[in-house]
Amino acid sequence: MKLLITRNLPEAVLDAARAEFDATVRDDTRPMTSEEAAAALRDYDAILPTLGDAFRAPAFDAAPGARCKILANFGVGYNHIDVAAARAAGIEVTNTPGAVTDATADIAMALILMSARRAGEGERLVRSGKWEGWHPTQMLGLHVTGKTLGIVGMGRIGKAIAQRCHFGFGMEIVYYNRSPRSSLDLPARQLETLTDVMAEADIVVVAVPGGPTTHHLIGAEELSAMRPHAHLVNISRGDVVNEAALIAALNERRIGGAGLDVYEFEPEVPEALRRLDNVVLLPHLGTAALEVRTAMGMMAVDNLRAFARGEPPPNRV
Numbered sequence: 579m580k581l582l583i584t585r586n587l588p589e590a591v592l593d594a595a596r597a598e599f600d601a602t603v604r605d606d607t608r609p610m611t612s613e614e615a616a617a618a619l620r621d622y623d624a625i626l627p628t629l630g631d632a633f634r635a636p637a638f639d640a641a642p643g644a645r646c647k648i649l650a651n652f653g654v655g656y657n658h659i660d661v662a663a664a665r666a667a668g669i670e671v672t673n674t675p676g677a678v679t680d681a682t683a684d685i686a687m688a689l690i691l692m693s694a695r696r697a698g699e700g701e702r703l704v705r706s707g708k709w710e711g712w713h714p715t716q717m718l719g720l721h722v723t724g725k726t727l728g729i730v731g732m733g734r735i736g737k738a739i740a741q742r743c744h745f746g747f748g749m750e751i752v753y754y755n756r757s758p759r760s761s762l763d764l765p766a767r768q769l770e771t772l773t774d775v776m777a778e779a780d781i782v783v784v785a786v787p788g789g790p791t792t793h794h795l796i797g798a799e800e801l802s803a804m805r806p807h808a809h810l811v812n813i814s815r816g817d818v819v820n821e822a823a824l825i826a827a828l829n830e831r832r833i834g835g836a837g838l839d840v841y842e843f844e845p846e847v848p849e850a851l852r853r854l855d856n857v858v859l860l861p862h863l864g865t866a867a868l869e870v871r872t873a874m875g876m877m878a879v880d881n882l883r884a885f886a887r888g889e890p891p892p893n894r895v
């Protein structure tokens with residue numbers, strides 16, 4: 579099978595792919611355009627795409643009778659792929675769940691602590707050479723231990739964040755989820771509405787999948803329900819949060835702060851957001867550890883390998 583890998587991956591993953599397939603690695607770190615995606619659908623038997631690669635309806639429309647028969651996505655999120663359009667074209671879609679859970683939950687914890695304790699702001703102060711030394715009221719932040727955590731989306735990652743916060747920091751857990759959750763390994767209260775969670779929590783973490791159903795799930799109304807000292811953390815997809823509404827809330831100090839690993843128009847980050855001190859900004863580091871990215875890649879190769887052998891892929895979307 580002729581395979582296109584759309585972005586460079588860890589060497590162990592590339593070695594595994596080359597051992598099984600006629601693999602080509604695209605020499606560009608930017609997401610594929612719709613035109614590139616259409617060309618790839620015409621020219622390759624299989625594609626290993628990742629975040630942002632534009633496999634949406636226009637790409638499939640531009641590649642009728644596509645040669646490609648599987649998109650083995652590198653990542654758990656696949657909102658850059660129109661799954662319905664892919665299936666209509668006879669193309670299988672897989673992803674890499676499980677491998678990303680702990681790493682993404684760890685980044686959520688980093689953002690919780692960095693935002694609540696003003697770590698990013700403090701680090702910039704030290705680097706600026708303007709720090710005048712310790713004093714009792716310097717850069718007072720929010721004490722995390724014992725606070726109430728609100729989780730929006732109690733899936734694998736949401737549960738992993740809840741476990742870290744409850745057992746590690748003694749936090750009470752409340753959450754909003756579209757369906758009931760009956761089997762949690764810790765005490766947690768599912769609240770009836772998203773607004774209820776936003777209003778009750780000291781820290782809110784957004785951990786829902788991307789896609790049309792969650793686009794701007796967190797907007798002006800939801801942000802206005804938050805307490806003035808509360809912090810918002812987003813490790814899901816950038817467009818789940820209405821970025822303009824968040825900037826307004828931060829700028830007007832209506833919430834305590836925010837920690838972001840994703841952005842609505844990534845990689846573009848508005849200057850209005852970049853100049854604020856009460857927000858921590860990370861460059862989408864959620865799974866950025868070699869062993870995690872290797873595990874993700876191996877899972878994608880496993881999906882490709884099973885498909886090539888005529889077996890059901892282990893992680894079909």
